[in-house]
Amino acid sequence: xxxxxxxxxGLGQIxxxxxxxxxxxxxxxTGQLHQLITPHHTRAEYLRRQLHVxxxxxxxETVGRRISGQTELLWWLTEKGASAVESVGxxxxxxxxxxxxxxxxxxxxHTLATVETGLAFVDxxxxxxxxCGPLDWSPETAHxxxxxxxxxxxxxxxPDAVLNYVHTQAKQRTLLTFFIEVDRTQMTxxxxxxxxxxxxxxxxFVPQQPSGRGPRASRRTTSTPAWRYRYPxxxxxxxVLTGASEERLARRIADLRSLAASDPALSTTGxxxxxxxxxxxxxxxxxxxxxxxxxxxxxxxxxxxxxATPA
Numbered sequence: 001x002x003x004x005x006x007x008x009x010g011l012g013q014i015x016x017x018x019x020x021x022x023x024x025x026x027x028x029x030t031g032q033l034h035q036l037i038t039p040h041h042t043r044a045e046y047l048r049r050q051l052h053v054x055x056x057x058x059x060x061e062t063v064g065r066r067i068s069g070q071t072e073l074l075w076w077l078t079e080k081g082a083s084a085v086e087s088v089g090x091x092x093x094x095x096x097x098x099x100x101x102x103x104x105x106x107x108x109x110h111t112l113a114t115v116e117t118g119l120a121f122v123d124x125x126x127x128x129x130x131x132c133g134p135l136d137w138s139p140e141t142a143h144x145x146x147x148x149x150x151x152x153x154x155x156x157x158x159p160d161a162v163l164n165y166v167h168t169q170a171k172q173r174t175l176l177t178f179f180i181e182v183d184r185t186q187m188t189x190x191x192x193x194x195x196x197x198x199x200x201x202x203x204x205f206v207p208q209q210p211s212g213r214g215p216r217a218s219r220r221t222t223s224t225p226a227w228r229y230r231y232p233x234x235x236x237x238x239x240v241l242t243g244a245s246e247e248r249l250a251r252r253i254a255d256l257r258s259l260a261a262s263d264p265a266l267s268t269t270g271x272x273x274x275x276x277x278x279x280x281x282x283x284x285x286x287x288x289x290x291x292x293x294x295x296x297x298x299x300x301x302x303x304x305x306x307x308a309t310p311a
Contacts, residue, residue, distance in 0.1 A: 011050060011053055011054070011057075012046075012050060014037055014038060014046060014047055014050050015047075015050030015051070015053060015054060017037050017134070018033055018037060018047065018050060018051060018054070018075075019054065019059065019060075019077065019081065019084070019085055020085060020090070020091060020134075020135060021033060021036055021037065021134045021135065022060065022075050022076060022077050022081075023077050023081070023082060023085040023091060023094070024091060024094070024134075024135055024138065024139075025111075025114075025115050025118070025139060026076060026094075026096060026098050026111060026139065027074055027075070027076050027098055027102075027103055027108065027111045027112065027115075028074070028075055028076075028112075028115055029065070029072050029073065029074050029075070029112060029115075030044060030047070030048065030051065030072055030073050030075065031044075031072060032112070032115050032116065032119055033047060033051070033075065034047055035119055035122075035123065036119060036122060036134040037134060039123075039126070051073075051075060054075075054081065058078060058080050058081075059077060059078060059080055059081030059084060060075050060076065060077055060078060060081050061075075061076060061077075061078055061100065061103075062074060062075055062076075063100065063103045063104050065108070074103060074108070074112070076098035076103055077098065079097060082094075082097060091135070092138070096140070109184060109243075110160075110182065110184055110186070111139075113182050113184055113240075113242055113243070113278065114139060114160045114161055114180070114182045116278060116282075117160075117161070117180055117182055117240050117278060117281065118134075118136075118137040118161060118163060118180075120278070120281045120282045120285070120286070121136075121137070121163060121165055121286060122134060122136075123282075124285035124286060124287070125165065125166075127285070128168075128285070128287065129168055130165065130166055130167050130168050131165070131166035131168065132163070132164070132165045132166065136163060136164045136165065137161040137162060137163035137164070137180070138161065138162050139160060139161050140158050140159070140160065140161075141158070141159065141162050142156050142157070142158050143156070143157040143158070143159075143202055143226075143227070143230075144156055144157075144226070145157060145198075145201055145202040145205035145226060146201075146205055147197075147198070147201040147205075148201075149197075149201070149265070155198070155201070157198050157199065157201075157202045159179040159180060159181060160180050160181050160182045161179075161180040161182075162177065162178070162179060162180070162235065163177070163178045163180055164176070164177055165177075165178065165286075167287075175232075176236070176303070176304075177231055177233070177235040177236075178235055178236050178237070178238050178303070179199065179235045179236070179237045179238070180238055180240065181195060181237065181238070181239045181240070182239075182240050182242070182278075183239060183240070183241050183242070183243075183252075184241075184242055184243035185241070185242075185243045185244045185248070185249075185252065186243070189252060189255045189256055189259065190259065192239070192256060193256060193259035193260060193263065196237075196256075196260055196263070196266060196271070196273060196294060197263055197265055197266065199237050199271055199273070200263075200265045200266050200269040200271045201265065202226070202227065203225070203227065203234055203269050203270060203271050204225065204269060205225060205226050205227075206223065206224065206225050206226065207226050234270065234271070234272075236272045236273070236274070236303065236304075236305050237271060237272065237273035237274070237294075238273075238274055238275075238276070238286075238291065238303065239256075239273065239274070239275040239276075239294070240275075240276060240277070240278050240281060241253070241275065241276070241277050241278065242277060242278035242279070246277070246279070249277050253275050253292050256275060256294060257292070257294060257295075257298065260273075260294045260295055261295070266294075266295060267295070271295075272305040273293070273294040273295065273305070274291030274292060274293050274294065274301060274303070274305050275291060275292050275294055276290045276291045276292065277290075286302065286303035287302045287303055287304075288302055289301055289302050290302070291303060291305065293305065293307075
């Protein structure tokens with residue numbers, strides 16, 4: 001990624017990759033950057049030197065985070081750094097800008113957990129010979145829709161991430177797209193269930209199109225759902241839980257299934273949704289039966305979210 005003439009000197013390919021990853025994901029720890037960009041290096045010294053070149057050039061800033069008795073650095077781009085990335089034009093522009101207050105604020109852990117979820121997919125894609133890289137998920141992409149339960153309102157569905165993954169088996173390559181929702185047990189289970197309802201409404205939403213011209217122009221309803229203008233198939237919804245004990249997360253999964261079963265909008269939708277824990281995703285990978293379907297039988301399935309085959 002060649003920088004314009006105003007870019008920092010002494011920045012190698014790894015440093016340039018780091019700038020892109022930080023821009024895309026907003027707040028990333030040194031350890032996460034190491035695993036995403038230089039997993040083949042046993043130590044992160046060269047990456048750290050490149051990061052400090054960024055900071056010295058005024059393109060990046062840091063805050064410290066205490067974890068396991070040690071301090072790790074969290075990186076974000078300054079306005080100057082974000083502008084440098086945008087001037088190259090390789091990534092979709094993101095209006096969001098991180099600040100010291102936001103980097104240290106209540107959304108810090110959620111942002112890092114979302115990066116950790118994407119990192120699990122990247123890690124397992126390398127192990128399995130699939131394809132998923134550090135830039136293959138986008139955080140907080142808005143999807144606009146309307147819901148019959150809230151007539152007249154223009155609504156926005158914003159997944160924590162939209163992740164693309166190429167699954168390879170023999171000569172068969174399949175592009176899978178996932179909506180990712182990360183839950184750190186900070187919201188009520190009712191609110192989490194409401195998110196499921198929003199995904200079902202977006203799945204079924206068919207926008208109206210203008211018919212004719214002038215003041216008498218009317219609007220007609222097409223037969224094409226809004227999501228088809230963005231995706232070849234409706235993305236699978238994966239809910240990833242973390243931030244509590246295994247027992248508490250298991251209860252949360254059971255409660256979510258109970259609430260989902262009582263929502264009539266979910267019983268008639270084609271939404272495919274599964275829930276797991278971040279520990280399971282990291283330890284076993286997305287293509288082991290670690291996801292509990294939100295709807296229907298509770299037998300675990302993998303990220304394809306296909307119904308389990310009866311024994």
